[in-house]
Amino acid sequence: MEDIEDLLIGTGTGTPPGFRPPLTSVTVGVGTTKKHRSSLLPSPSPSIPGTQTIFIKTFGCSHNQSDSEYMAGQLSAFGYSLSDNPDEADLWLINTCTVKSPSQSAMDTIITKGKSSNKPLVVAGCVPQGSRDAKELEGISIVGVQQIDRVVEVVEETLKGHEVRLLTRKTLPALDLPKVRKNKFVEILPINVGCLGACTYCKTKHARGHLGSYTVDSLVGRVKSVVSDGVKEIWLSSEDTGAYGRDIGVNLPTLLNGIVAELPADGSTMLRIGMTNPPFILEHLKEIAEVLRHPCVYSFLHVPVQSGSDAILSAMNREYTVSEFKTVVDTLTELVPEMQIATDIICGFPGETDEDFEQTVNLIKEYKFSQVHISQFYPRPGTPAARMKKVPSNVVKRRSRELTNVFEAFTPYLGMEGKVEKIWITDIASDGVHLVGHTKGYIQVLVIAPDNMLGSSAMAKITSVGRWSVFGEVIETINHPSDNKALNKQVPNQDMSSLCCNQTENCVISEEPESCACGNVDSCCSQSTLEKTDSPRDTVVLPQNQNSNKNLFGWILRKRKNLHKRVESELASGSDIKREKSMKKWDFVDKALLGGISISILTIFALLVCLRFSVIWSQ
Known part of the structure; x- marks a missing residue:
């Protein structure tokens, strides 16, 4: 070597x-x-x-x-x-x-x-x-x-x-390096590396190290640059956003205020604050609430709790109590309209008793979070928790299933039908049919719309709600991506997350890749669950407006392209069952396309015949 x-x-x-x-x-x-x-x-x-x-x-x-x-x-x-x-x-x-x-x-x-x-x-x-x-x-x-x-x-x-x-480096990489974004409308901006915590289960601290923050000026400069490039969402990312700046004598509110001042006044670019652990935002709750109320900042925050038991939090060395976590949630919910909070739970941490787990279940029932990342405990080599006495695996799995069932019983978006919400549209859903927008509270809204609406804002009427997202109808476009400057193109079909989502886990539900430190979220899994729609893939709610024909045509093309990829994948697997299902899926789209073409040809032929007879009769 x-x-x-x-x-x-x-x-x-x-x-x-x-x-x-x-x-x-x-x-x-x-x-x-x-x-x-x-x-x-x-x-x-x-x-x-x-x-x-x-x-x-x-x-x-x-x-x-x-x-x-x-x-x-x-x-x-x-x-x-x-x-x-x-x-x-x-x-x-x-x-x-x-x-x-x-x-x-x-x-x-x-x-x-x-x-x-x-x-x-x-x-x-x-x-x-x-x-x-x-x-x-x-x-x-x-x-x-x-x-x-x-x-x-x-x-x-x-x-x-x-x-x-x-492997050895003492300074942080520059923020102005060339970049090819996975999503050309989303800039993921790392504000610091490492953290100040010492969670007993966390392996990431071994890799990312102690806290190292970028300066406010360098981060604000990066924001100016990406806004001029036409980016429509800026995600602040780190192992613990709340700890930002404590190593260089500043704090998170100072950074947030500096960034918000550079966002376009028309609200075309939104800021999303990344995962933060409770200890480091307790002293800044009012200042952070003020930022979250800003029209250019999503009223959304990811605050991991990990357990509803103080005894387990102590064993995890999380440095806060359940009561302090509740203070964070209660304060932000009270001060910020439309506030949405996501949290994380680890089931089966070493030493977790039935009583400890019941306290966790009660916490989730009390707050009915719309997003909860539920993970089974995984001992990571070299961490203190790996040496602790483990809870039997069958108990861990049972608790994970039970908590998932509790969470999935909630209906967080009930009552939104008929409301008109401003949404920011930045992605195509995994079903290849809908575009993905988000409300001010970062609620996912799935709409049928042409691809040229990506990167735009719109007013949408909520037509129906599901467990994981809501469906909407675009009634007014606020701004168009045609006004954008040159944007970095996505890496072609680059799937940066698909292999790491273990289907036996309960990763319920995240809307973005998020911190993988003390948040303990294998968030590449959560990205795939984001675009999980509540309706069958072949069920479509078409908007009733002047763009319906255009939207339908765009939907058919996206649907056919998506099915083409899925059919190729399924046929390659050699499964007769998958092959049969795939052919049925082809029938749905191809027959629609062929039928449309046939009708068009027949119509043209009929018009030609009529024209011919008209000429003969006129003679």
Whole structure:
């Protein structure tokens, strides 16, 4: 194994061997696939850096996702192509999460697959940073969480056949690095790394380390930049947002006020505050409530409680009580209209008794949170909790199911039917049919609308409600994405989260990747549950307005494209049952399209016949 620090020692000229500037002809994000690359670039060759194709796979929280976007941006700026197809890639870059066993197992699976395919591998993220000597990482190049600005060096050396490791860093990566966003309308902005906590179950602290905050000026500068780029949502992300600035003599309200002052007055760009643990916002509740009331800030906050028992919170070393958590929730709910709070629960933490669990159930019943992330306890190697006496696995599973049933019995959006809400539309739902918008309280609203409404704001009438989201009809568009400036293009179909969602877990329900530190949320799972609609995939509520025909046509095209991908996947599995179901799905859309074409042809033919007879009769 060779260390990259040895490989790239300067030659006395101030420039390390092999260093080359980024390609000035490449616009980051505008072209991220091979077909967009300049025809002047040479054909891919192992000996020519910047001509290869990179596959990026991301596990974990929004912070990890932001890191992957930064790494993708730098690779793109240096000429590399990005692909969502691992088979056609020359190198795999895997950004890892260490929060839960399922995430690390999924990582192990993809690493094994890469090795068997003889693909050069680079592993980034919390796993190599926190467990650099892990057996799974033997013979693989690794890059640490604070070394993402040097990913190009690591990739180039790995493509040359070197095994390189870059883990030590004392300064934070710059915020103005090139970036290719997964969603071109959403900027994930890391405000700090690490945390001040010492939770007994948390492995992320081993990787992300102690608190390190970006300056207010650097963060406000980044906000100015992305707003000018046309970004419509800014997500503040960190291992604990509430702890921001305590290492540099400032606090979260100071940062929030500085950012809000730079948001467009027309409300076209919204700010969403990231996960915060109770201890660090208790002293700033009124100031934070004031920010959450601002028209450009979502009235939403993710505040993990983890348990309704003070005894278990003490064993977790969470540094707050249930009463203090309630103070946070009660205060924000009272001071902020439409306030929505998400929380996390860990079922089966070591030492949890039936009485402890019952207190947790009662807490959830009392507040009826619209979003609760329910996780089973996973002992992480090297943490104090891993050495504690475990609750039997069958008991943990039973408690998890019971709490899930309690949570799913709530109807948080009942009574919204008929209301008119302003929504910000930034995504396409996983069903390929609806567009995803959010209210001021960050309630998910699914609407049928043309794709050109992405990035716009609208007034929507709520037509029906479900357990996980509400359905709406767009009645007025407030602003259009045509006014946007150049936006970074999404990595083509880049799924940064699909492999880490263990279907046996209860990840109920998150609307975004969120912190994977003491929040203990394997949030890549939660991203997939976000776009889980409450109606069957083939059930459509069409808006009754002048755009109906346009919306229907756009829906049919999205639906057909989505089904095409699903059919290919299902046929590839070789399942006769899936094949039969897939063909039925094809019948639904294709027959509709063919029927429409046939009717159009017959109509034209009839008109021609009528015209012909009209000419004959006139003679």
